[in-house]
Amino acid sequence: MTREELIHQVYTCATCGYCRFGCVVYNETGLERHTVRGRMLLLKKVLEGELPLDDRIVDSIYMCAQCQNCTINCPTGIDFVEMSEALRDELFRQGKIPDSARMVADVLTNYGNPYAQAADEKGAWLPSKYAEPKKSPNLFFVSCTSAYPLNRVAKSILRVLEKIEYDFTVLGGEEYCCGNPLIRLGEHEKSQEMINKNTENFRKLGVKRIFTACPGCYRTLLNHYSSEFKIQHITQFLLDLVEEGKIKFKEFPKKIVYFDGCDLGRHCGVYEEPRELLKAIPKVELVEFEYNRENAPCCGGPLLGGAPDLAKKIAEKTLREAHDLGVDMMVTSCGTCFLAFMEAAKVSSIQVQIRDLPMLLPPLVEKGE
Amino acid sequence: MTHQEVLELSQIVGEERITSDEIDLLLHSGDLAPLPESLRNIYGIKLPDTLVFPQDVEQVSAVLKFANQKDIPVTPRGAATTATGAAIPVEGGIAMDLFRLNEIVEFNPQDEYITVGAGCPWKRIIDFLENRGFQLGGYPSSAPSATVGGWFGAGASAGVGVPQYGPAGEQVISMEVVLPDGKIYNTGPRESWLFIGSEGTLGVICEVTLKIYPKPERKFFMYDFDSIDAGVKALDGLWRLKPYFLTTINSGLASMLNEVGMHMSSKPLIIVGMVGGDEESLKTRWRSVEKACMEGSFLGEKPAEEEWENRFKVGLSFKTLGPSLMALEIRIPVPELLPLLNELEDILRNERWGVETLQGDHGTVCAVIYMLADEREKVAFLNKFSYIITAARLAFKHKGFLFGVGLHNTSHMNALHGEAFHFMRLIKNKIDPREIMNPSKTVQVRMPFFMLAMSMGMMRGVPGLVLFGMELASYLPLGLLRFGLGLMGEGIK
Numbered sequence: 053m054t055r056e057e058l059i060h061q062v063y064t065c066a067t068c069g070y071c072r073f074g075c076v077v078y079n080e081t082g083l084e085r086h087t088v089r090g091r092m093l094l095l096k097k098v099l100e101g102e103l104p105l106d107d108r109i110v111d112s113i114y115m116c117a118q119c120q121n122c123t124i125n126c127p128t129g130i131d132f133v134e135m136s137e138a139l140r141d142e143l144f145r146q147g148k149i150p151d152s153a154r155m156v157a158d159v160l161t162n163y164g165n166p167y168a169q170a171a172d173e174k175g176a177w178l179p180s181k182y183a184e185p186k187k188s189p190n191l192f193f194v195s196c197t198s199a200y201p202l203n204r205v206a207k208s209i210l211r212v213l214e215k216i217e218y219d220f221t222v223l224g225g226e227e228y229c230c231g232n233p234l235i236r237l238g239e240h241e242k243s244q245e246m247i248n249k250n251t252e253n254f255r256k257l258g259v260k261r262i263f264t265a266c267p268g269c270y271r272t273l274l275n276h277y278s279s280e281f282k283i284q285h286i287t288q289f290l291l292d293l294v295e296e297g298k299i300k301f302k303e304f305p306k307k308i309v310y311f312d313g314c315d316l317g318r319h320c321g322v323y324e325e326p327r328e329l330l331k332a333i334p335k336v337e338l339v340e341f342e343y344n345r346e347n348a349p350c351c352g353g354p355l356l357g358g359a360p361d362l363a364k365k366i367a368e369k370t371l372r373e374a375h376d377l378g379v380d381m382m383v384t385s386c387g388t389c390f391l392a393f394m395e396a397a398k399v400s401s402i403q404v405q406i407r408d409l410p411m412l413l414p415p416l417v418e419k420g421e
Numbered sequence: 422m423t424h425q426e427v428l429e430l431s432q433i434v435g436e437e438r439i440t441s442d443e444i445d446l447l448l449h450s451g452d453l454a455p456l457p458e459s460l461r462n463i464y465g466i467k468l469p470d471t472l473v474f475p476q477d478v479e480q481v482s483a484v485l486k487f488a489n490q491k492d493i494p495v496t497p498r499g500a501a502t503t504a505t506g507a508a509i510p511v512e513g514g515i516a517m518d519l520f521r522l523n524e525i526v527e528f529n530p531q532d533e534y535i536t537v538g539a540g541c542p543w544k545r546i547i548d549f550l551e552n553r554g555f556q557l558g559g560y561p562s563s564a565p566s567a568t569v570g571g572w573f574g575a576g577a578s579a580g581v582g583v584p585q586y587g588p589a590g591e592q593v594i595s596m597e598v599v600l601p602d603g604k605i606y607n608t609g610p611r612e613s614w615l616f617i618g619s620e621g622t623l624g625v626i627c628e629v630t631l632k633i634y635p636k637p638e639r640k641f642f643m644y645d646f647d648s649i650d651a652g653v654k655a656l657d658g659l660w661r662l663k664p665y666f667l668t669t670i671n672s673g674l675a676s677m678l679n680e681v682g683m684h685m686s687s688k689p690l691i692i693v694g695m696v697g698g699d700e701e702s703l704k705t706r707w708r709s710v711e712k713a714c715m716e717g718s719f720l721g722e723k724p725a726e727e728e729w730e731n732r733f734k735v736g737l738s739f740k741t742l743g744p745s746l747m748a749l750e751i752r753i754p755v756p757e758l759l760p761l762l763n764e765l766e767d768i769l770r771n772e773r774w775g776v777e778t779l780q781g782d783h784g785t786v787c788a789v790i791y792m793l794a795d796e797r798e799k800v801a802f803l804n805k806f807s808y809i810i811t812a813a814r815l816a817f818k819h820k821g822f823l824f825g826v827g828l829h830n831t832s833h834m835n836a837l838h839g840e841a842f843h844f845m846r847l848i849k850n851k852i853d854p855r856e857i858m859n860p861s862k863t864v865q866v867r868m869p870f871f872m873l874a875m876s877m878g879m880m881r882g883v884p885g886l887v888l889f890g891m892e893l894a895s896y897l898p899l900g901l902l903r904f905g906l907g908l909m910g911e912g913i914k
Binding site: 060063064066067068069070072073082083084085090093094097102103108109112125127128129342343 | 440442444445447448449451452453455458474500501502518520521542544545548549552563565566681733734735736737738740741743744745746795796797
């Protein structure tokens with residue numbers, strides 16, 4: 053987005069406040085500085101020289117989970133996520149990003165992952181037979197989230213793939229961060245380095261099809277990597293296998309509500325595949341949240357680093373709604389959502405079983421024809 | 422307000438529900454109309470001293486009691502989606518954001534009512550009810566942001582549902598209102614009318630119980646017409662059928678909508694609407710719709726339904742062409758739409774403009790006149806700003822009324838209300854003798870009409886000079902400007 057386009061958007065904002073409707077941050081704090089219309093008014097004042105671009109305005113730009121719910125409701129089509137990438141880029145160049153974002157960026161550039169874990173440990177959880185990446189047209193891109201805090205998810209996927217004897221490869225310790233968090237923070241140079249390293253590895257192994265359980269990685273692989281690779285989210289990939297008859301499921305008589313994460317949902321338009329996959333499991337009863345698909349609220353997860361208390365409050369709202377629906381479990385297909393809900397559950401009195409979709413599958417999977 | 426008073430207030434509402442940060446004060450004290458700094462000065466507008474978010478009716482009451490004792494102005498606000506300045510705190514003091522009163526308190530499908538907090542956005546209630554097989558009797562076209570208290574405060578006289586069920590005030594079973602002295606008061610259907618349209622000058626609406634209706638089968642229609650005359654004739658027949666939704670789009674608006682990727686007919690007038698009923702009555706109503714629109718061409722149910730889905734966005738979706746927008750709202754009887762549109766052709770011949778109407782109660786429409794503008798071109802923008810006075814003149818001429826009063830339209834009150842205006846002031850003085858509730862609004866003229874007319878006239882004639890005057894005013898101390906206003910106007914506290 054050019055500077056001219058950015059300024060045009062600032063003046064296009066009708067200040068109608070429709071952006072407030074689905075904004076989880078605003079609906080917790082009640083402050084207009086956390087709404088798009090508030091930010092546009094502030095930026096207008098900055099452009100007209102009435103306000104300095106100070107910490108408060110910078111904070112207002114960063115106090116956003118970038119879930120894009122505001123864009124769904126905006127009558128003038130303002131895309132704040134696209135705008136904020138340009139804004140953050142500018143702020144990064146001016147050295148004005150908030151300390152919390154600076155810390156995250158430093159961790160990412162020093163460790164190559166957002167969890168401040170040693171890079172060569174990234175493959176530590178892998179069984180020894182995967183220690184050396186082999187050549188294969190199919191790559192399971194594990195993601196930092198599934199390699200460090202959530203290797204339950206990655207292990208589940210391995211077990212499913214082993215059960216159906218599927219030919220694939222993993223990069224283990226040679227897998228770099230996809231670049232997504234740095235892109236969101238406005239640090240484009242470093243993210244490109246990561247993208248280049250990964251692409252080189254994909255080509256070395258003769259990879260054609262890449263699947264991942266992390267929607268952030270999926271979104272980045274889809275939008276920022278070469279189009280020579282077929283990119284799939286794990287739910288799309290598994291649904292293909294179900295439709296090809298390579299996977300069958302045992303019965304699972306549970307009432308489940310599915311939560312749409314933003315990266316997979318609004319950002320990439322993947323709403324039906326996870327639901328279809330759940331419906332492919334016999335006896336699953338699928339129910340819906342009041343606001344679902346493109347209208348789903350954000351889990352709050354992206355704010356766990358910068359504003360943890362707020363993030364947990366946001367996540368707790370969804371927990372409460374899931375609880376009120378009387379479901380056996382809430383299923384998401386995003387590690388960030390899963391972590392946000394788990395963190396919220398720790399400090400909340402509301403108890404709901406939460407699962408990232410792949411975690412359900414190992415005991416249910418049978419090899420198809 | 423003194424530092425001590427702000428401290429006391431924070432003890433009333435809790436530290437996390439009060440802020441005096443200049444940025445928050447700025448963002449919670451505007452509305453839809455962009456007011457340049459110099460214009461704020463000319464009005465003598467003071468930023469509020471502090472902003473509070475009371476979390477329940479008891480806190481609203483405690484804040485008002487405190488403010489009344491200390492003689493501090495209080496300006497309540499919902500989503501501030503009008504452009505009349507009604508939500509702008511003019512005299513400083515306390516800005517009261519009702520955001521936290523946003524719960525759906527009770528849904529009773531047996532007795533068919535719903536109780537909601539004043540800060541609840543209408544769309545949340547609409548979605549909640551639609552998912553459970555019910556509909557409201559009325560809601561505004563800005564439902565994704567407009568709040569319950571805000572819309573009732575502004576009069577709630579045109580919107581979705583209104584042509585079928587009458588003015589939305591008739592849907593009110595009861596209200597919980599806090600009076601300026603802090604007294605909590607539960608109204609019945611009749612007394613509720615005192616607060617509907619009072620724009621926060623008589624008290625704070627905190628909770629509303631509304632009648633709801635089982636959601637019927639729905640059918641959507643969309644017609645275009647070869648002449649405005651034929652279209653208005655059809656509209657005159659249609660509103661009598663009491664449709665749930667009825668709106669018109671003129672060719673100027675359609676052309677702007679097409680420019681941003683919609684596919685509207687380019688004929689002089691398009692009518693979109695929806696009727697509901699059971700299978701049998703729907704057939705009858707549908708035939709009546711066809712009869713009323715005999716002179717038009719039917720454009721299909723599906724596109725009509727898409728317009729319905731899009732009903733909250735139409736009026737703003739083309740704004741990027743501006744990128745600013747002047748919007749003038751007047752309420753007139755349906756037959757007056759024809760002369761109005763013809764007159765606008767002449768008045769606005771140098772502008773890019775369009776009109777959307779939303780059906781109101783008793784055969785009136787709320788006509789929204791949109792004009793593309795660019796606020797960065799200050800002289801040209803001032804020129805467009807002067808159309809505000811034109812809108813008032815048109816409303817008056819066409820047996821109508823302004824859609825709201827607020828701050829910018831107070832000087833027309835005498836002309837429009839005559840004797841009734843004095844009666845309204847009597848009520849205001851009785852209920853709010855210390856004038857702490859949203860002062861300088863609605864029944865208190867801030868700027869005498871001759872000044873307004875003169876300045877608007879000059880904006881049209883010599884905008885450069887007005888701009889110079891405005892810039893000059895922004896260098897004068899606010900105290901001096903307010904003193905001058907106090908000599909001429911009546912609404913200086």
